[in-house]
Amino acid sequence: MKQSEFEFETFGPGLTEITGHVADWVQRESTSQHGLLTLFVRHTSASLLIQENADPDVQRDFLAYLERMVPQADMPTMSYLRHRSEGPDDMPAHIKAALLPTHLSIPVVAGQMALGTWQGVFLVEHRTAPHNRRIRAVLT
Amino acid sequence: MKQSEFEFETFGPGLTEITGHVADWVQRESTSQHGLLTLFVRHTSASLLIQENADPDVQRDFLAYLERMVPQADMPTMSYLRHRSEGPDDMPAHIKAALLPTHLSIPVVAGQMALGTWQGVFLVEHRTAPHNRRIRAVLT
């Protein structure tokens, strides 16, 4: 078993594709034909996601949906929220993090993640301010 | 570690139970008392799901909920979506795939998945047209 920790800077709500970064590490560390990669984001206001990585509109549309699904706390429909210490994006970020994956497990074949043709690996930021996000990687 | 890839044909939005197919493979490949099975769907418009498998109404109700949660792109409430190249079911399928699991990890005991009494393993199709869906299986 190999482990490592990646760090990425984010700049407000959005998807950061990390497929290439992760693929490089997996290729470097793989020693057998078959493996399993697990990624784990060490935060409660960011997520990991496998999503279409060809058309940028997919990411844009997904973020637009997510914002409508969990509006900011200063919107009238969210007036019941109490946890507001860090601003109107605080509690919605926790809710989004609960509804999207904290971890991903991806099969590895011959040193490559067995992703489908259109699948990319993304870090999803839910907070408004820039953040450093740590992702722990485990390869078995 | 054992790996395999399963292929299933789907016929529009719905749940296909794959518990038996997966259970057969796990039983055939298991060589020790304790194992861990990981399933990974190699698509961005289909999902894997563990759900109640006794009453067919549960699957029907879940699909009805999912359709209301993420309506087709030609519905007025979804007019903000831009990614429409493959039809009104295209982007909603990506959103559903983001909100439901891409992978499942299930403990294995004595060659059997340690599912609860009512738990079945399902492939969930989000697109309208028939599709061939590939699921990669990893047994450790």
Added chain:
Amino acid sequence: MKQSEFEFETFGPGLTEITGHVADWVQRESTSQHGLLTLFVRHTSASLLIQENADPDVQRDFLAYLERMVPQADMPTMSYLRHRSEGPDDMPAHIKAALLPTHLSIPVVAGQMALGTWQGVFLVEHRTAPHNRRIRAVLT
């Protein structure tokens, strides 16, 4: 590989923090520097979740959101639900269980889960009545 099964009693919809219980088991069973823990809940009306564990308002707000996202079956907006044999909380519990994790995989370093500063591990109950919930743990 080590496996165990934990049992927790729940008392209606809510989050039960199980971080300490799981941490004790991981520490006791760990024999190498690097590991991977997988938790799997053996039910279709309860979930596992990694969430902020500092401010109790986060849990309260999340439950309030979840209740609005998937209202009970006796609410007018949910009149299309058919699976009602066990009461108005029955089918909404299955929907919540489909939208939240059934399993979690968490890296282990030197006998400790590599959780972020604010991350706790929770069992989420979706049913109204008290239940005994079984969680299977796998450590590799």
